[in-house]
Amino acid sequence: MSKDTKNNHVMPVYSRYDVVLESGHGSWAVDVKGREYIDFVSGIAVNCLGHSAPALVKTITEQAQKLIHVSNLYWTEPQIELADRLAEYSGLDQVFFSNSGTESNETALKIARRYGKARGGDEKCQIICMKESFHGRSMGALSVTGQEKYRAPFRPLIGEIYDAEFNNLESVKALINKNTCAVILEPVQGESGIVPAEKDFLEGLRKLCDEFDALLIFDEVQCGMGRSGKLFAYQQLGVMPDVATTAKALGGGFPIGATMASDKAAEFFVPGDHGCTFGGNPLACACGNTILDEYFNNGVLDNVNEMSAYLFEKLNGLKDKYDEILEIRGMGLLIGVQMAEGKKAPLISKAIENGLLLAGAGHETVRFLPPLNVTADVIDEALNRFEKSLNEIR
Numbered sequence: 001m002s003k004d005t006k007n008n009h010v011m012p013v014y015s016r017y018d019v020v021l022e023s024g025h026g027s028w029a030v031d032v033k034g035r036e037y038i039d040f041v042s043g044i045a046v047n048c049l050g051h052s053a054p055a056l057v058k059t060i061t062e063q064a065q066k067l068i069h070v071s072n073l074y075w076t077e078p079q080i081e082l083a084d085r086l087a088e089y090s091g092l093d094q095v096f097f098s099n100s101g102t103e104s105n106e107t108a109l110k111i112a113r114r115y116g117k118a119r120g121g122d123e124k125c126q127i128i129c130m131k132e133s134f135h136g137r138s139m140g141a142l143s144v145t146g147q148e149k150y151r152a153p154f155r156p157l158i159g160e161i162y163d164a165e166f167n168n169l170e171s172v173k174a175l176i177n178k179n180t181c182a183v184i185l186e187p188v189q190g191e192s193g194i195v196p197a198e199k200d201f202l203e204g205l206r207k208l209c210d211e212f213d214a215l216l217i218f219d220e221v222q223c224g225m226g227r228s229g230k231l232f233a234y235q236q237l238g239v240m241p242d243v244a245t246t247a248k249a250l251g252g253g254f255p256i257g258a259t260m261a262s263d264k265a266a267e268f269f270v271p272g273d274h275g276c277t278f279g280g281n282p283l284a285c286a287c288g289n290t291i292l293d294e295y296f297n298n299g300v301l302d303n304v305n306e307m308s309a310y311l312f313e314k315l316n317g318l319k320d321k322y323d324e325i326l327e328i329r330g331m332g333l334l335i336g337v338q339m340a341e342g343k344k345a346p347l348i349s350k351a352i353e354n355g356l357l358l359a360g361a362g363h364e365t366v367r368f369l370p371p372l373n374v375t376a377d378v379i380d381e382a383l384n385r386f387e388k389s390l391n392e393i394r
């Protein structure tokens with residue numbers, strides 16, 4: 001069997017860097033040639049405890065020896081425990097488990113359509129999303145992703161979707177009406193370049209949704225699960241949603257998604273309306289419980305806040321020094337470095353050569369997504385490699 005990166009049978013829907021990773025430990029990833037990289041991509045905001053975190057390896061090993069999967073025809077204790085904990089920490093009431101961010105958003109959209117139909121009949125089906133958003137690749141999640149480059153190849157999309165401008169309440173006011181069943185947005189837009197929502201904007205949305213009996217849905221797939229410095233970014237911004245979605249870091253690398261809803265939002269979501277064969281299996285939920293233990297009992301959330309301040313300060317120092325860096329923005333350890341036109345791609349490639357993995361985002365943004373338990377000395381070394389790369393692309 002070939003292990004050739006150029007000539008193989010993997011469907012070519014991704015543009016990949018020519019790196020074959022084989023192992024990892026903490027903030028470090030190692031390729032098949034034995035080269036070590038500081039991994040500040042973290043599997044795109046997934047590996048919150050870094051690679052091969054001992055606590056997660058222990059949980060996976062022990063749980064796999066007991067029970068991996070049973071379907072949702074039966075109960076398992078890890079699922080009940082994780083749902084109870086997510087409800088408690090999110091301030092919402094009910095949790096539906098799936099396997100990915102896309103599915104968690106798809107669930108949220110179905111909750112919204114179900115709610116709308118019950119509260120206002122077939123016409124109450126309109127959903128407002130934001131330009132520059134990203135919510136996933138299924139036809140539903142794609143339809144509320146406000147970026148033409150993703151939508152165009154797959155039109156026609158699901159109907160009754162309206163695009164507002166992020167951080168522009170007037171644009172939402174112009175669209176919302178009695179037939180709106182939901183407004184969906186990321187509290188920090190991730191894929192389009194790490195843009196946090198303004199508190200006033202979210203407060204305004206909360207009021208509008210209440211006024212028009214529409215559900216406020218926060219997609220916390222990227223910005224949630226501790227990356228913002230609180231478990232959910234909306235807790236930093238002080239506005240409660242009716243529905244919140246999460247995935248990525250929830251399993252620390254093991255696939256799991258969750259949709260959390262208030263009793264009011266999920267009132268009409270009844271047996272038969274939704275399901276997911278793998279969703280909430282005991283192995284995935286055991287991972288989720290371990291991640292929450294590490295966050296709250298082993299200081300990971302505190303570390304996010306400490307390391308965030310440190311990394312922002314250092315990156316702002318580089319911004320003062322290099323004209324190529326236009327802005328540093330974000331929240332917690334979800335940080336976007338806005339580069340000058342044409343600099344993002346060469347910088348990321350150069351950083352790989354210098355042993356640092358960074359992810360791109362829209363509009364010339366370079367994303368820093370270190371593991372949430374990253375240490376100051378790893379940040380220092382990453383920034384040395386980053387600055388070297390910056391100098392080499394000038």
Ligand SMILES: Cc1ncc(COP(=O)(O)O)c(C=O)c1O
Pocket residue numbers: 044100101102103105134135136137186190191219220221222223247248
């Ligand atoms: C905000 C947001 N929502 C949804 C998704 C889709 O998640 P997944 O790739 O797990 O389906 C992503 C993925 O990057 C995301 O960043």
